Amino acid sequence: MTVLELRGIVKAFGDDVVLRGVDLAVDEHRVVALIGGSGSGKSTLLRCASLLETVDDGQVLLDGEDVTDPRVDADQVRRRMGVVFQAYNLFPHLSVLDNVTLAPTVVHGRSRAEAVEEARALLDRIGLADKAAEYPDRLSGGQQQRVAIVRALAVRPRVLLLDEVTSALDPELVGEVLSLVREVAAQGMTIVMATHEMGFARQVADTVAFLDGGVLLESGPPAQVLGEPQHPRTRQFLARVIDAGRL
Numbered sequence: 001m002t003v004l005e006l007r008g009i010v011k012a013f014g015d016d017v018v019l020r021g022v023d024l025a026v027d028e029h030r031v032v033a034l035i036g037g038s039g040s041g042k043s044t045l046l047r048c049a050s051l052l053e054t055v056d057d058g059q060v061l062l063d064g065e066d067v068t069d070p071r072v073d074a075d076q077v078r079r080r081m082g083v084v085f086q087a088y089n090l091f092p093h094l095s096v097l098d099n100v101t102l103a104p105t106v107v108h109g110r111s112r113a114e115a116v117e118e119a120r121a122l123l124d125r126i127g128l129a130d131k132a133a134e135y136p137d138r139l140s141g142g143q144q145q146r147v148a149i150v151r152a153l154a155v156r157p158r159v160l161l162l163d164e165v166t167s168a169l170d171p172e173l174v175g176e177v178l179s180l181v182r183e184v185a186a187q188g189m190t191i192v193m194a195t196h197e198m199g200f201a202r203q204v205a206d207t208v209a210f211l212d213g214g215v216l217l218e219s220g221p222p223a224q225v226l227g228e229p230q231h232p233r234t235r236q237f238l239a240r241v242i243d244a245g246r247l
């Protein structure tokens with residue numbers, strides 16, 4: 001079953017055409033790693049998928065429903081997706097616990113007691129139960145990103161969209177965030193993640209999709225796209241990544 005489908009997504013900023021007709025289908029319980037150089041359109045694609053940007057052409061389907069139809073309430077749709085960015089995901093003026101319970105209570109109308117219980121269980125799972133009352137600036141970057149991920153999960157999203165969630169972190173903090181993503185994936189969450197962590201993509205993703213200049217040039221199982229890339233641009237990109245020590 002396809003949870004998220006992008007059909008012919010076109011997006012321009014002024015004269016700058018950033019996405020040139022991208023098709024991508026993400027099946028339930030699958031992990032898609034979106035790779036590509038800086039400026040290739042990964043973030044824009046995730047922002048279009050989560051309706052944080054309007055598309056100029058094409059459709060986003062969530063559980064088969066065209067959610068880019070102007071008659072659809074975009075706020076309602078966004079509530080069915082979890083989105084985590086590179087950094088600054090948490091509300092700095094709210095405690096860790098309140099960060100995690102805010103959307104479930106205010107947006108989804110769950111009782112405070114139920115939301116708190118679930119938030120505490122989630123924080124416990126990531127070993128941060130003792131940080132519930134702290135403010136985000138008292139946490140390391142890795143802890144903040146893990147809280148951001150469980151906060152996104154707290155609304156029980158249909159799909160989790162992760163945009164380079166480890167790239168703003170000090171190298172020693174990357175592992176703890178990737179472990180959490182791995183665990184969330186193993187539990188069956190449907191995930192689309194833009195990442196520069198090729199080793200992680202190879203291990204965790206079911207599909208690797210290579211974006212280049214707003215075109216999805218190549219996609220398939222990690223062994224194929226990372227191991228035997230068909231397109232010269234993919235090979236070039238991977239060679240650069242290997243040089244940077246990330247494969």
Ligand SMILES: Nc1ncnc2c1ncn2[C@@H]1O[C@H](COP(=O)(O)OP(=O)(O)O)[C@@H](O)[C@H]1O
Pocket residue numbers: 013016018036037038039040041042043044045
């Ligand atoms: N809000 C925006 N306004 C204008 N240009 C943008 C905006 N967001 C992204 N872009 C441009 O779109 C292109 C793709 O950016 P982005 O999606 O961030 O790529 P990536 O995430 O792969 O690095 C870049 O050229 C970037 O400058």
Ligand SMILES: [Mg+2]
Pocket residue numbers: 042043044163164194
């Ligand atoms: Mg980006």
